[in-house]
Amino acid sequence: MSKPEPAADDGPMYIAREKIHPREVKGPFQTLRHLAVIVLLGIFYGLPWLQWDGRQAVLFDLPARQFHVFGLTLWPQDFVYLALLLVIAALSLFFFTALAGRLWCGYACPQTVWTEAFIWMERWTEGKRQQRIKLDKAPWSRQKILRRGSKHLLWIVFALFTGFTFVGYFTPITELAGRLTTLSLGPWETFWVLFYGVATWGNAGFLREQVCIYMCPYARFQSAMFDNNTLIISYDEERGEPRGGRPRGIDPRERGLGDCIDCNLCVQACPTGIDIRKGLQYECIACAACIDACNGVMDKMNYPRGLIRYSTENAMNGKPEKVLRPRVMIYGLALLVLTTGVVYSLTQRVPLAVEVLSDRNVVYREVDWYTIENVYTVRVLNKDRVAHDYRLEAEGLEGIEVVTREDTLRVGPGETDSVVARVQVPRDAVEGAGNPFRLIMESTTDPDIRTVNTARFHGPSPGDN
Amino acid sequence: MSKARLLRSLGGTLWPSFLTAAVASVVFFANIDPETLHMQTLPHWEFSRMAGYTIGFFMFWGVGLASSVMTFVLTERSPQESP
Ligand code: SF4
Ligand code: SF4
Helix, strand or coil: CCCCCCCCHHHHHHHHHCCCCCCCCCHHHHHHHHHHHHHHHHHHHHHCCCCCCCCCCCCEEECCEEEECCCCCCHHHHHHHHHHHHHCEEEEEEEHHHHHHCCHHHHCCHHHHHEEEEEHHHHHHHHHHHHHHHHCCCCCCHHHHHHHHHHHHHHHEEEEEEHHHHHHHHCCHHHHHHHHHHCCCHHHHHHHHHHHHHHHHHHHHCCCCCHHHCCCCCHHHHHCCCCCCCCCCEECHHHHHCCCCCCCCCCCHHHHHCCCCCCCCCHHHCCCCCHHHCCCCCCCCCCHHHHHHHHHHHHCCCCCCCCCECCCHHHHCCCCCCCCCCCHHHHHHHHHHHHHHHHHHHHHHEEEEEEEECCCCCCEEECCCHHHHHHEEEEEEEECCEEEHHHHHHHECCCEEEECCCCCCCCCCEEEEEEEEEEEEHHHHHCCCCCEEEEEEECCCCCCCCCEEEEEEECCCCCHC | CCCCHHHHHHHHHHHHHHHHHHEEEHHHHHCHHHHHHHHHHHHCCCCCCHHHHHHHHHHHHHHHHHHHHHHHHHHHHCCCCCC
């Protein structure tokens, strides 16, 4: 066994699937997971309420087509940043997967996080694992209806609140809340609240581990990022086998037994319902619940901990381990370069976009015997949060001059406007078509807000005179 | 169709098309304002940008779904294997 493979014959697995009720375990890894759930959910539900400069700190304002991320305002023209951000996210995933396996799955994936939250609610209403299994089998009674009902009520309220929060990232959440209390949500808002709510409810309440096993693309290709030095959850077969029950306090070696007492707690704790003792399987989301479960048992038996532990393929086979492999270094380096690049370019970003379109109908015009004129339409998008007056200048050709109707162009925040620019050049400074020159747009108040566009000036060909 | 196949068909069609539709909508609407499309096609109708995004997203999803379903049907069992 080297890499986790999908089960070869997965046909019967679907049919045999019984609802998995993972046993609650306690231990350092589970504490860490709970912490991750609380922190991540806290961020998700809290962030839209945060204010910054008098408006929502993080708002992807789709109706107005602008993104606010704290002090930064991004426009559709800044799409490249979004794309780069996604590339960075993917690279970090590669990096951490190569280093420590499916950390993402066990601790940060929304699927795991919301499933965990839904399991908590299930625990509050339906009790511990044994009680839940019993309740599943029990006939319908007042008790069962009550418990089931309150579970679903909790789930639905939580799911709807999740949907509401989700929409709150796209329309100002305080206004949304206001409209909710007066029951006057718009049709599209209502639709997305319900859509996201139902998706959460279905994924975290019902599909759960099946999303990881059957639907998640990451689960399928993560093995490509694994190597023999990647941290995985593994069962120490050499130490554990042959497994078997035994009374406490005897020396297992005397009876020819390994350290595994075959209590099955690791299997019961597993949210994907697998037996880690069969080796690393592709269903394993590396949640480390089995580690905590097993360590608890080892403590009770007075055996050393770590029969199931985070380890690497190499360590398990007694080979030397290496953390800094070429693969890790390449992912890490690419990540570093890209992140610094994006941060740098964000600090250098000019909140102004200018587009120069040449007049296609007339190639050039002779103003008088000495002067040739080309006409351009210059479109200006003010990406800043205040209005600016812009002045247009031209350079790059001998004696070039630009004439606009007004001296400056005033554009409000987030607005576009255009100006007709008549560029005039002395006849003897240009020859033929396509002489490059530069058009410079600059804010009159802030010389840092300045763009340079290259355009082409068309003059008469030498033979035309 | 067995429950197994049904589940697999859901996971294998709805989901990938959803993911691609999400990406496609982001790329598409980052470059094209639904308001412009609206003015060029049905200017007399009332349409908010939100409506534009939503319709666009579901259009992408629908197209992706059609393709996924087709792939699913075609690859599920090749003619030689069928009993
Ligand atoms: S095998 Fe262990 S680590 Fe993997 S999913 Fe199951 S409990 Fe979590
Ligand atoms: S919890 Fe430990 S001792 Fe119990 S079955 Fe699992 S591996 Fe064996």
